[in-house]
Amino acid sequence: MSAPLIVGSVAYTPNVVTIWEGIRDYFAGTPAEMDFVLFSNYGRQVDSLLEGTIDLAWNTNLAWVRTVAQTNGACRALAMRDTDTMFRTMFVARAGTGLGGLEDLKGRRLALGSRDSAQAAILPVHFLTRAGLAEGEVDLLRIDSDVGKHGDTGRSELDALRAVLDDKADAAAIGINTWEAIGRDELMPGAMEVFWESPIYSHCNFTALPALTEERSVPWVEHLLAMDWDDPRHRPILEMEGLRRWVAPRLEGYESLFEAVQEQGIGPRW
Amino acid sequence: MVNHGIVLDLVERLATVADGATAAVPLGPGDQGLLTQTVAAWCARTGNELLEVRNGAAIIRRGHTPDPLAGLASGQMPGTRLWMYTNFDCNLACDYCCARSSPQTARRALGIDRVRRLAGEAVQAGVSELLLTGGEPFLLPDLDDLVEACTDALPTTLLTNGMLFRGHRLERLRRMDRDRLALQISLDSATPDTHDSHRGTGSWARAVAGIRIAQDEGIRVRVAATLPAGQSHELQPFHTFLDSLGIAPEDQVIRALAHRGNADAGLELTIESLIPEVTVTADGVYWHPVSADDTDQLVTAEIFPLAEAIAEVRRRFSDYRARANAATQWFPCA
Numbered sequence: 392m393s394a395p396l397i398v399g400s401v402a403y404t405p406n407v408v409t410i411w412e413g414i415r416d417y418f419a420g421t422p423a424e425m426d427f428v429l430f431s432n433y434g435r436q437v438d439s440l441l442e443g444t445i446d447l448a449w450n451t452n453l454a455w456v457r458t459v460a461q462t463n464g465a466c467r468a469l470a471m472r473d474t475d476t477m478f479r480t481m482f483v484a485r486a487g488t489g490l491g492g493l494e495d496l497k498g499r500r501l502a503l504g505s506r507d508s509a510q511a512a513i514l515p516v517h518f519l520t521r522a523g524l525a526e527g528e529v530d531l532l533r534i535d536s537d538v539g540k541h542g543d544t545g546r547s548e549l550d551a552l553r554a555v556l557d558d559k560a561d562a563a564a565i566g567i568n569t570w571e572a573i574g575r576d577e578l579m580p581g582a583m584e585v586f587w588e589s590p591i592y593s594h595c596n597f598t599a600l601p602a603l604t605e606e607r608s609v610p611w612v613e614h615l616l617a618m619d620w621d622d623p624r625h626r627p628i629l630e631m632e633g634l635r636r637w638v639a640p641r642l643e644g645y646e647s648l649f650e651a652v653q654e655q656g657i658g659p660r661w
Numbered sequence: 662m663v664n665h666g667i668v669l670d671l672v673e674r675l676a677t678v679a680d681g682a683t684a685a686v687p688l689g690p691g692d693q694g695l696l697t698q699t700v701a702a703w704c705a706r707t708g709n710e711l712l713e714v715r716n717g718a719a720i721i722r723r724g725h726t727p728d729p730l731a732g733l734a735s736g737q738m739p740g741t742r743l744w745m746y747t748n749f750d751c752n753l754a755c756d757y758c759c760a761r762s763s764p765q766t767a768r769r770a771l772g773i774d775r776v777r778r779l780a781g782e783a784v785q786a787g788v789s790e791l792l793l794t795g796g797e798p799f800l801l802p803d804l805d806d807l808v809e810a811c812t813d814a815l816p817t818t819l820l821t822n823g824m825l826f827r828g829h830r831l832e833r834l835r836r837m838d839r840d841r842l843a844l845q846i847s848l849d850s851a852t853p854d855t856h857d858s859h860r861g862t863g864s865w866a867r868a869v870a871g872i873r874i875a876q877d878e879g880i881r882v883r884v885a886a887t888l889p890a891g892q893s894h895e896l897q898p899f900h901t902f903l904d905s906l907g908i909a910p911e912d913q914v915i916r917a918l919a920h921r922g923n924a925d926a927g928l929e930l931t932i933e934s935l936i937p938e939v940t941v942t943a944d945g946v947y948w949h950p951v952s953a954d955d956t957d958q959l960v961t962a963e964i965f966p967l968a969e970a971i972a973e974v975r976r977r978f979s980d981y982r983a984r985a986n987a988a989t990q991w992f993p994c995a
């Protein structure tokens with residue numbers, strides 16, 4: 392039997408240990424056994440992928456874009472969560488402010504999350520640009536609460552929402568996962584509402600380099616995709632990781648982020 | 662006006678907490694009732710559990726609450742077995758009897774009508790085995806009818822001291838359904854001394870004779886010993902003796918002496934520390950057969966409908982276990 396496949400992941404919550412131990416156990420005894428290594432930030436994780444310390448990286452969309460840049464496109468995505476194929480950024484404001492779209496942000500204050508968060512900083516600026524708003528036309532309040540983790544902790548997005556509630560900003564850009572986590576507008580009736588939501592884009596994926604042969608990666612992916620929401624042994628892991636099923640990667644969903652990174656001059660390394 | 666920041670506090674605080682652990686989130690200023698409602702709604706939506714609100718803070722467990730009964734073996738689930746105390750009076754006066762049975766104990770009989778109804782409702786409630794115990798059931802003139810009502814419904818075990826298998830009582834035994842009935846005869850030791858010291862002179866020999874009679878009648882016999890925890894060294898000679906009687910290993914039952922009833926020592930068994938086995942007497946439904954004469958373990962005086970009584974036992978048991986689980990996670994902040 393070959394050595395276990397080593398998967399890298401960033402520890403953004405204590406539950407990452409529970410999640411990956413569960414996934415490791417799920418692969419135990421199969422032809423595609425795996426173990427995992429946790430990193431404190433995505434920069435270190437991608438470095439370790441490039442150095443060959445890990446075989447796979449559970450990457451955010453920005454980590455994927457940067458890995459593509461550093462490997463001249465030689466890396467490949469193996470799988471993602473169903474929720475990663477339909478990620479969105481939500482622009483929210485206090486209910487009743489009358490904001491009807493991005494163009495209404497002209498001359499107003501927009502709270503953004505950490506500068507390395509695709510959903511709460513990089514893509515929101517890209518969407519503003521696409522809406523015809525020039526740099527400086529919107530007063531950006533950047534809240535870099537969890538730099539290095541690409542917004543995974545959600546901390547900066549919560550701080551952005553606080554800024555709106557505290558009247559330090561007129562609106563905030565947050566990921567749909569944070570919007571769901573706070574209960575959409577149902578738990579804060581009359582407090583927050585979405586006034587614009589972005590087109591869908593792709594978020595995380597398992598990234599591999601050419602050094603990982605298909606002989607090793609294919610059985611691993613096949614077993615990953617066989618995880619079953621209706622199987623009570625698999626369900627807790629899927630719930631904690633925020634998906635109902637693993638799916639093949641949707642690569643066209645990264646186009647907007649590639650464009651945004653280029654427009655904003657975001658480098659391939661940290 | 663509700664402080665909507667509470668939702669942000671919840672998301673932020675719970676994100677740093679490991680699954681299964683608890684966190685305290687201050688409610689902050691505002692209408693405490695509305696804030697609590699918001700916290701409860703958020704918890705319900707996100708699969709977390711609001712344990713309580715204390716000193717102005719919500720105590721929340723991260724993640725789904727584990728089913729408190731999930732770790733139980735299938736046979737331990739309350740309601741799997743149903744015990745019935747048929748009478749309470751007994752021909753013996755054992756010094757450790759948990760039910761305080763003796764020849765002087767007044768008969769409190771369930772009676773054929775209630776036993777028949779219980780057996781029928783037990784099937785509907787998902788019970789898989791019935792157990793009849795006395796005092797000494799063979800004192801009852803209609804015991805064969807009671808047993809028939811039970812064996813017609815479910816596999817049944819009849820507990821006895823095995824000393825009364827003569828005359829019309831032996832005839833009653835012979836009328837019982839051998840395919841659906843097992844006898845559980847009490848025997849505490851491989852030699853007369855220990856057994857007789859608790860149960861009376863000559864009782865060991867008569868019990869052993871009773872075991873042989875029942876076996877000769879083709880009835881499955883289990884033997885149950887009640888021993889103080891300190892006498893575990895006596896087990897091997899005892900098992901060897903039971904083997905010689907032809908008692909199958911799985912039918913050799915050793916029970917620890919409980920500090921209940923007439924016993925002046927033994928295991929201290931409380932509702933909180935005792936996995937329940939639903940037990941019905943003429944007085945009501947009890948937590949466990951070892952405490953069927955103790956009001957502290959009376960669950961309800963309403964025997965019927967049986968399913969409701971079983972549900973009540975399960976509900977209380979779940980609560981106790983969930984509370985015990987929560988206590989292990991408890992780290993009050995103030």
